[in-house]
Amino acid sequence: MIKRLWQHMWAASPLPLAALIIAGGIGGVIFWGGFNTAMEVTNSLEFCTSCHEMQPVYQEYKTSVHYQNNSGVRAECPDCHVPKEWGPKIIRKIQASNELYHKFIAPSIDTPEKFEANRLRLAKHVWQTMKETDSRECRNCHSFETMKIDGQREKAQKMHPKAIKEGSTCIDCHKGIAHKLPDLSAASKQAFEMLKEQSKTVNYNSSHLTTLATASIYLNDEDSKAAGRVLPATTVEPVDSGGKRVKVKVSGWSQKGAEKIIYAMQGQRIFNTALSKTAVPLVDRGETITLESTGQEWTAVSFTGFMDKKNMISEDKALWSYAGDLYENSCSVCHNAPSPSHFMANQWIGVLKSMVRYTALSKDEQRLLQRYLQLNAQDTGGKGKH
Ligand code: HEC
Ligand code: HEC
Ligand code: HEC
Ligand code: HEC
Ligand code: HEC
Structure with missing residues (x-):
């Protein structure tokens, strides 16, 4: 029976072949339609929030101008996150398998704590994508060409012409447009804690010590009243670390008329130390130069005093x-x-x-x-x- 059918199909008559092509065509259309329907369904606010509902991204978005505004035009999740063009859209859908993986196999954002812990990573990925596409999704609705820049808010009037001139893209300036920004400072706070940890074991006999925080400098080991303040990231030279405090030398430059300040470099207002009036006469003064450009007189100076043994590192x-x-x-x-x-x-x-x-x-x-x-x-x- 099958053999006969087979023979029949490949027989001279063109009819079965045509039928086959038609059937294939119809199948293709159904597949195509189904495919596109799948694309549509997976491209809706409802679909996205079926997973992202409990997370702040959705709640924050609902208070944003892109959810509700005077013009009544809404930007939904896929408008900003899924490309409209065919090729990039398919690629985004394939990438979304990562989201499936993290939903069902290795949940990464299924609790508020885990979401917060991953938020910066995810946001950075979104920023990077938007930067790479020159904020393509934003530009589906907005464009500099159709903007009436002179009717915009003052800051926008200042920054948009600059953006056009310099070729910067929307996401360079409009992060946090639909959701709250992740806590960017968390990572740097952690790095600072590590520096502080390091400062607990520092060797006060090192050739250099650098301050992590603003610190007092005293005239004596026992004084309770400070003679000045040394600013963060100033490098001082330890002279004697035997006492309760460490005796150090702060060097730099001072400008004529502003002798209370020790600056890091001549002619530059980069602060090393601010001294009290009583400490100024104790400053060691070296060579004086007159700057050609401004006519100002600057003198190489150093001040020796005592600092508490804390918040210093030896390698900056x-x-x-x-x-x-x-x-x-x-x-x-x-x-x-x-x-x-x-x-x-x-x-x-x-x-x-x-x-x-x-x-x-x-x-x-x-x-x-x-x-x-x-x-x-x-x-x-x-x-x-x-
Ligand atoms: C099956 C559940 C699920 C659905 C449906 C879903 N997501 Fe996600 N999404 C996730 C998970 C899980 C992550 C975290 C992935 C990770 O940890 O790398 C994520 C991450 C994201 C990110 C951040 C990272 C990135 O790479 O862009 C965005 C933006 C995002 N989803 C948007 C959407 C949008 C828009 C939709 C609707 C078109 C959607 N999601 C539908 C589960 C889902
Ligand atoms: C689906 C269309 C659409 C998309 C996509 C879209 N926007 Fe909007 N955007 C709007 C509408 C509509 C408004 C509100 C206009 C009004 O005020 O009536 C708006 C408002 C804004 C505002 C003004 C905010 C304020 O506080 O008034 C900024 C900034 C903005 N969009 C930037 C972006 C950026 C950046 C992107 C891409 C990440 C983007 N938009 C994507 C439609 C869109
Ligand atoms: C919350 C948003 C925001 C943050 C954060 C921010 N800026 Fe700005 N910046 C602006 C805006 C808006 C303008 C333009 C209008 C103005 O001058 O207020 C601007 C303008 C500038 C300009 C001048 C551009 C020019 O050529 O006229 C510089 C430089 C600048 N910012 C540097 C910084 C530095 C450095 C920091 C970090 C300490 C910083 N900005 C943090 C919003 C921000
Ligand atoms: C160089 C920074 C910069 C770039 C790049 C930039 N913007 Fe802006 N934009 C601003 C600033 C600053 C404002 C004013 C924000 C405010 O007032 O809080 C603004 C305001 C807006 C507004 C509201 C205008 C109003 O007053 O009603 C819209 C809409 C907007 N931007 C869209 C965009 C889009 C879309 C892009 C990319 C095509 C873009 N911006 C690129 C800095 C920028
Ligand atoms: C107007 C454009 C816009 C809309 C609408 C939008 N997002 Fe976003 N989304 C962004 C941008 C821009 C970022 C990058 C982080 C930032 O700047 O806040 C982002 C980041 C995210 C992230 C990464 C985590 C984070 O907090 O940064 C997730 C997840 C996400 N969006 C999901 C959604 C979902 C779900 C919706 C719909 C309920 C949605 N987004 C609607 C622009 C949008």
Whole structure:
């Protein structure tokens, strides 16, 4: 019977072959339709929230402008997370098998704690994807061409023309647009804790000691009243570590008329130490130079005093690497963090002052950041880290 059918199919008559092609075609259409339906179903808010419902991403999104706004146009999860174009969409769906794996086999975000622990990793992946595609999904709805920039809010009017000129992309400046930002500082906080741990076992006889935090400097081992303050990431030279405190020498430059401050470099407002009035006469003064550019007089100085044996490290490499991370994490949320060499050392003071209000940095973190940026500025170029 089968043999006969087979023979029949391959017989001269073209009819069965045509039937086969038609049947195949219909099958294809059904498969195609089913495939597309599957694509549609898996591309809805309902589908996404069937897994992501209990997580803050959904709750936060529901309070955002993309869920409800004056124009009544809603951007749903797939609008921002799944490409519209065929090729990239299929690729995204294949990548989604990773999500299936993490849903059913190795759950990664099934409890609030696990979600929080993974949030930064996931967000970074989204940022990277959006950067690579030049924020393609955002541009399905928005474009610079159709924006009435002069009708926008002041900050947008300032930043959008800059973005067009510099070719930066939406996600460079619009992170946290639909969900709360992950805690970027958590990783750097951990790095700082490790530095503090390291400081507990530091050898106070090392050739150099670098401060982790703002610290007092005293005239004597026993004094309770400080003679000045040494700023974070300042490197001092231990002279005698035998006492309760460590006796150290802070060196640098002082400007005529501002003798209370010891700066790290001549002509640059990079603070090492601020001294009290009574300590100023005890400063050792060396050669004085007159800067050609400004006519200012700067003198090489050093001050010897006593510091508590805490919050110091002998090798500062890890501290600078921490400062670099702190900078990236704090300053690349709303725009690309400019390279430290984008500004002069003295300009960084004003720039940072206007921007720290946007961050949750502590006073000491601000001081460390300022020093990091100043020491890597256009006119210092990382030369004078010590
Ligand atoms: C079967 C459950 C499930 C469904 C349905 C689901 N997700 Fe996910 N999703 C996950 C899991 C689990 C992770 C974490 C993956 C990991 O740990 O790497 C995740 C991670 C993500 C991430 C962050 C990481 C990245 O690579 O982009 C985004 C964005 C995301 N999902 C969006 C969506 C959207 C949009 C939809 C609807 C089209 C959706 N998900 C549907 C389970 C799901
Ligand atoms: C499905 C279309 C759609 C997509 C995709 C989309 N948006 Fe929007 N976006 C809107 C609508 C609609 C509004 C609200 C307009 C209004 O205020 O009435 C909006 C508002 C905004 C606003 C103004 C926010 C505010 O506080 O007023 C910003 C910024 C923005 N979108 C950025 C983005 C970015 C970045 C992406 C990509 C990650 C994106 N949008 C993706 C439609 C979309
Ligand atoms: C260089 C940074 C930067 C880039 C890049 C950028 N934006 Fe903005 N955008 C801003 C700032 C700053 C605001 C004002 C935010 C505020 O007022 O809180 C803004 C505001 C907006 C608004 C609201 C405008 C208003 O006043 O109603 C929309 C919509 C928007 N951006 C969309 C986009 C889209 C889409 C892209 C990518 C095509 C993009 N932006 C790229 C910085 C940027
Ligand atoms: C307007 C665009 C937009 C919409 C709509 C949107 N997201 Fe996101 N989503 C983002 C961006 C941008 C990020 C990257 C992190 C950030 O900047 O907040 C992100 C990050 C995520 C992450 C990674 C974890 C995290 O918190 O960063 C998940 C998971 C996620 N989205 C799921 C969803 C789900 C589920 C929906 C719908 C309920 C949704 N998103 C709707 C833009 C969007
Ligand atoms: C919460 C968002 C946000 C954070 C975080 C942020 N900035 Fe900004 N930044 C802006 C906005 C908005 C502007 C433009 C308007 C203005 O000057 O306020 C801007 C402008 C700037 C400019 C000037 C750009 C120019 O050429 O005119 C610099 C430089 C800058 N930021 C550096 C930083 C540094 C450094 C940090 C970290 C300490 C930082 N920003 C953190 C939002 C932010």
